[in-house]
Amino acid sequence: MRKVTDVLTDLGGVAGTSSLRQAGVSRRLIEAGLSDASIHRVARGVYALPDAEPLAVHAGRHYAVPGCVTAAFAAGLWVVKRPDQPHLAASHGRPITGCVVHRSHLPLTHLDIVCQSLRCLPRLEGLTIAESAVKQGLVQLSDLRGRFPAAREKALLVLVARIRPQSGSIIETMARYLLEEAGLTVELQVSVPGMGHLDLLVDGLLGIETDGYAHHSSRQAYREDRRRWNITVVRGLPTLRVTFEMLLNEPMEFVKMVHLALGTYRTAH
Template sequence: MRTVTDVLAAMGGVGSTSNLRQAGVPRGSIEAGVLDASVQRIARGVYALPDADPLLVHAARHHAVPACVTAAAAAGLWVVSTPDVPHLAARHGRRIPGCVVHRGSVPPTYLDVVCQALRCLPPLDGLVVAESAVKKGLIQLPVLRERFPALREKSILSLVARIRPQSGSIIETMARYLLEEAGLTVEMQVKIPGMGHLDLLVDGLLGIETDGFDHHSSRSAYREDRRRWNVTVVRGVPTLRVTFEMLAGKPQEFVLMVQRALATYRSAQ
């Protein structure tokens, strides 16, 4: 028989009486765990391990769970920035101190989390979460479209239409969005003979390659990166390298850099 601590650990450290009972834990074992302090009763019908995540404990005390961008980050989806306060979901929808509360089903599905992000976050942040969920196969685009039938949510549906599952990274998604917002034409994963695929091609002229923090994980990766760079030069495709920090911290500077590069190379043609 699985112990109450084992079951709670498998649940992430927090669980309700019904969750524990469904997992086969006898009610007597739950009470025994409380008595010997291996388990804490944090609210009526809600229990936690002593070392459980404080956020999960705080949420559970209010019969809530992580949602929106907080749940997205925990699930490994792309997130532009961590919010100042956690986002939670609760059926009651009441205010919870120090949190943003989304009224909805508990626990939220991946589809729920994506819809919350699209409605709650700035457009780029919502797009990044949604695109990564589609890319990872956690949700399906046709199903996501069906969640926004109301005319008042036309702007969100337009954002959903911009999801590109072939995006290779959060940096590609962010760069593409910023450049499209500036009125530029952006192609993704453009094949360059002898090089492979260029991350982005802007206005059919300027290449964009994205650098993550782990881009050069080995000497061979560094050499391959330089080989690819040299091929773009030989093929006449000037290419800029951009980082997450640039896109997140100085998006206008990034767009201006691309516009200036385009102007320079157009005048040289």
């Protein structure tokens, strides 16, 4: 029989009696954990490890769990920005001080988290979370489409149709979304002889390469970056470099820059 502390660790540090019992923890082991202080009771039928995350404990006290964008961030999905208030999910749906509450059946699945994000967040922020979940194999596109059958959610179904699992990073997804919203045609992971794959190709003319946080993490990566850049010049493929910060803080400046570049190179051709 598994230790209650091991099970709680697997469940994120906080869990209710039913979840613990389903994982093979007997009531006797729960009582033993309370007796030796290896676990604490935070609410009736809810238990936590002494070092559990404060947010998880706060949620547990209110019979809730992290949900929506907060759960997406914890799961390693592509989150554009952290919310001002944590998002929780609870079957009761009652307000919880300092939090945004989503009414939902528990336990949450990755599909639940993605659907909450699509319904709750701005379109781009919902798309990045959904696209990363599909890319990582945590959610199937067919299942996601099936969660938005209502006519009033047609816009969300249209957004789901824009998911591209081949996207290589959150920056690519953000750039593609902004350019498509501007009416431009964007291709992903375009093969360029001698170079490899270009992140994005706009209107068949302008390349976009994205610089992530870990860009140039080594001398070898720096040399490879310069080699790829030189190939685009030799092949007559003008390429812009964009960062996460640019897309987050100056999205319209990014789109304007792309339009200007396209105008310049269309004239040259």
